[in-house]
Amino acid sequence: MQIINPATEQVIDEIVEDTEVTVKEKYALVRKGQRGWGARTVEERLEVIGRFFDLLDVEKEVLAATLTAETGKPLQQSNNELNGARARTRWLLDHSGQWLKDEWVVTEGATREKISYEPLGVIANISAWNYPYLVGVNVFIPALIGGNGVLYKPSEYATLTGMHIQRLLHKAGVPSDVFQLVAGGGAVGALLLELPLDGYFFTGSYRTGRLIAEKVASKLVPCQLELGGKDPLYVMDDVEDIGKVAGAALEGVVYNNGQSCCAVERIYVQEGVYDDFVKAYEEQARKMVVGDPTKAGTDIGPLSRPGQLEFLQDQIADAVGKGARLLYGGGRIGGKGYFIEPAVLVDVNHGMKLMMEESFGPVVGIQKVRDDAEAVQLMGDTEYGLTAAVYSKSYQRAEEVMRQLNTGTVYWNCCDRVSAGLPWSGRKNSGLGVTLSYQGIRAFVQPKAYHIRP
Ligand code: NAD
DSSP states (O other): OEEEOTTTOOEEEEOOOOOHHHHHHHHHHHHHHHHHHHHSOHHHHHHHHHHHHHHHHHTHHHHHHHHHHHHOOOHHHHHHHHHHHHHHHHHHHHHHHHHHSOEEEEOSSSSEEEEEEEEOOEEEEEOOSSSHHHHHHHHHHHHHHTTOEEEEEOOTTSHHHHHHHHHHHHHHTOOTTTEEEOOSSHHHHHHHHTSOOSEEEEESOHHHHHHHHHHHGGGOOOEEEEOOOOEEEEEOTTOSOHHHHHHHHHHHHHGGGGOOTTOEEEEEEEHHHHHHHHHHHHHHHHTOOBSOTTSTTOOBOOOSSTHHHHHHHHHHHHHHHTTOEEEEOOOEESSSSOEEOOEEEESOOTTSHHHHSOOOSSEEEEEEESSHHHHHHHHHOSSEESEEEEEOSOHHHHHHHHHTOOOSEEEESOOSOOOTTSOBOOEETTEESOBSHHHHHHTTEEEEEEEEOO
């Protein structure tokens, strides 16, 4: 398998993909190794993961450079991702002990009762490329702390990063028969679905997630899916600084080259501030620097995959063909690399793919709305349910809207963010199950009820 730098289209490495035979061997190895790991105390496992937390910092420079080289993420954002992954790991290190210890429910009388939390066993972590550290850490860190063995399949577009992760975990002291990387594309991922694993934890597209859920359903083991979104942002007419709100929305659209699961993908603006918002958004979008992701000052690097350019341009053409106006952007930049200008479209509606399908790029449609009721109706008109943002001076007014939205996360005066202490979950086609927060710690263990008659 060739690893291609999306900024230069050069082959930067070649990897030997796993096969049915090697995947089975790795499974047998981890199945055996998990017993010893699961038998260690939580404190012992936390100590090992603590060393991984340190190593992420020690090797930051080389990790960030690799991440940028294989995904096209601007270097500053690669550093941000590593800092974010450390912060999440820290949170999990600080809070897991509390949620994994035995819980006494009845301590007096004839029958005492307690709950203990046991590992699931050996789980699959099938991962995405857009934030390989962040979405990886959400799964393999609590899985390992909980005592599980992990077969980790990084995305084929983030394999070198996955290899760094494996190297650092092993260096930190996670035994090599407890964590094993499986390298390859979708066909290799599919081999994991044939194994008798004890849980499937997937981050990626709805299409693949649904296929995995269907495929493993008869195993009756946990299957968690963190999938895509079509996340809306609504600007109410009482916002005070429209330039600042437009800037925040733009960052929500284009950060990580627009390839975030919780990126802002649709913008609704109340009519009183609509013209000012569109003007401010377009002005700032035109100033975005698109180019070499290794250079300081670059806002937007290349898309990670070549097909994505045509996909976005097709969404734009579909919208324009149905009456939208392209105010700026959408053109391919440069001869080499998968670069696209950020695109701003207005006069959009829900008959256009741009407003209904996940874009996963720095493009957005801005739609005018009369009032909060219309905004709620349009924001909810989607198959997805990951996040939604509301910008307003009034928390009360914003909360009234947020309450009515069927999404796992809502934001007031912010967007496109994830917190380790809060549950990360998608509704409808955005996913199933929870990572992060105490619920994301418990997701990797199973309760055992003890009835004890002394
Ligand atoms: P993808 O579905 O193409 O691939 C995800 C993973 O699944 C990869 O490792 C891939 O090799 C593997 N895979 C593909 N086919 C498979 C099969 N048949 N069996 C088993 N594994 C298979 O997704 P992607 O392009 O890597 O990621 C982008 C998507 O992920 C977007 O939709 C994005 O919104 C979503 N995402 C969601 C979250 C979240 O937290 N909700 C986070 C990041 C990304």
